[in-house]
Amino acid sequence: MDSQNNVPAMETTERVMFFDTDAGGVVHNIAYLRFIETNRSFLAEKLGWKLGEMMEVQQCPVVVRTEIDYRRPARLWDRLVVRGQLEKFDRCRFWCAFTITRETDDEKLITCRQMLVVVKLPDMKVIRLPQHWETDFGHLKT
Amino acid sequence: MDSQNNVPAMETTERVMFFDTDAGGVVHNIAYLRFIETNRSFLAEKLGWKLGEMMEVQQCPVVVRTEIDYRRPARLWDRLVVRGQLEKFDRCRFWCAFTITRETDDEKLITCRQMLVVVKLPDMKVIRLPQHWETDFGHLKT
């Protein structure tokens, strides 16, 4: 399934810097979550939430659960490809799925799923997902 | 179950700094994983791996999976208590469980589980867990 089948999806790229690595000589496990957040922010923009307007609109998708599997390590200066997509949603929650692969050999390094809700700031009350999702991505409704 | 029942456990504390927070006014979801790594590093020391000797010994526990639930947000200058413990293990893998609570009201903010293996550096080959674990923490063997 991809964006042609109306699954919101996003591809971003990263280059591994020294600040992404640790003394083990590989990318630190926390750094991948920054790569994923960058991808997710562009995916969120596609879904209607622009980070630049969040503070005014006072609506913000927030991660409530992360599951991440570290399969193979990335190394300094590697080019990485992050792919994210909307996986499924219900009334108030949605799941995004991500992979990170190394560009040179397409080796899958990371798989990750995140569950999100949308909150109203500043009290952070969970609100309902936009109703047009049912029309637009009805096949992803659980 | 706790350390009196021979479950390796560790308690660490954190004070929330500006660099832990984001423009949403709360602790950024990635920052909690630093708090958990700090706890896990002291727990690892208890289990026999000293971070200071890892580069010489060339043996290192690495996280292969993280599951983290964000239940309530922490805020700037909060005092947090991180509690970690060995949850279970098999031949080559072990699981640690963590909670992060706010010190003032003992509210549970975060629950997290991480699966780890021990690798031999620099090729990162997975090695067997120390055999004395079966004697020492046999009730945690799966």
Added chain:
Amino acid sequence: MDSQNNVPAMETTERVMFFDTDAGGVVHNIAYLRFIETNRSFLAEKLGWKLGEMMEVQQCPVVVRTEIDYRRPARLWDRLVVRGQLEKFDRCRFWCAFTITRETDDEKLITCRQMLVVVKLPDMKVIRLPQHWETDFGHLKT
């Protein structure tokens, strides 16, 4: 000059974690600035700004310049001692000086100076420093 001579000063300690290091096998240059911020936040509390009240009080010291010298590298699991103090101030600006030493041999690894101003949130207008500073730390006025 130290706190007995009415120079606000603060000492904090750090233990170097994997997330503080990089593939060069030493602490990444950016990580030291987190150690310094932690020290500075406790120093700021002593000077009258509590991080936990900043969002309500809407007053916040912000760094406008950092100078940092990297003299020797720290390594994984090192215990570090961060010492910070108010160095001098004028009408609207103040300077803090920091050192980071390794606990085992008191080797000086880092020296740092930061210039700060206090801003009124959310428009971030610079405000005058508290007048009692002239009474309390008059010898540091420039």
Added chain:
Amino acid sequence: MDSQNNVPAMETTERVMFFDTDAGGVVHNIAYLRFIETNRSFLAEKLGWKLGEMMEVQQCPVVVRTEIDYRRPARLWDRLVVRGQLEKFDRCRFWCAFTITRETDDEKLITCRQMLVVVKLPDMKVIRLPQHWETDFGHLKT
């Protein structure tokens, strides 16, 4: 002076993410140093050090001093332009100068200078700069 006058220079861009910001609602002062490191890594590649080969070549430029001025804050989702260039060098040290501007209005937010040396790993002994620099960028020699 620019790259047409044989001054090695590099331009990179950044998009401000949540993890770059803090509870003050602006980009955290430490985050800019990641933006600068990314720029510097590409500039270093131009100067002959490829991050991907550093661990084999065992030669690595390291920052020994940073001076950074925070002039105006960047905000969530801003597009930033980082410009870096070789400023001057002597036998063993070189200086790079950086600016960060906001793309929309070209407002200068950050100016920064870093002094670097090249070290031989793993003992981190400072080595002489490549002799061809005198031929190639002789007008930058101090």
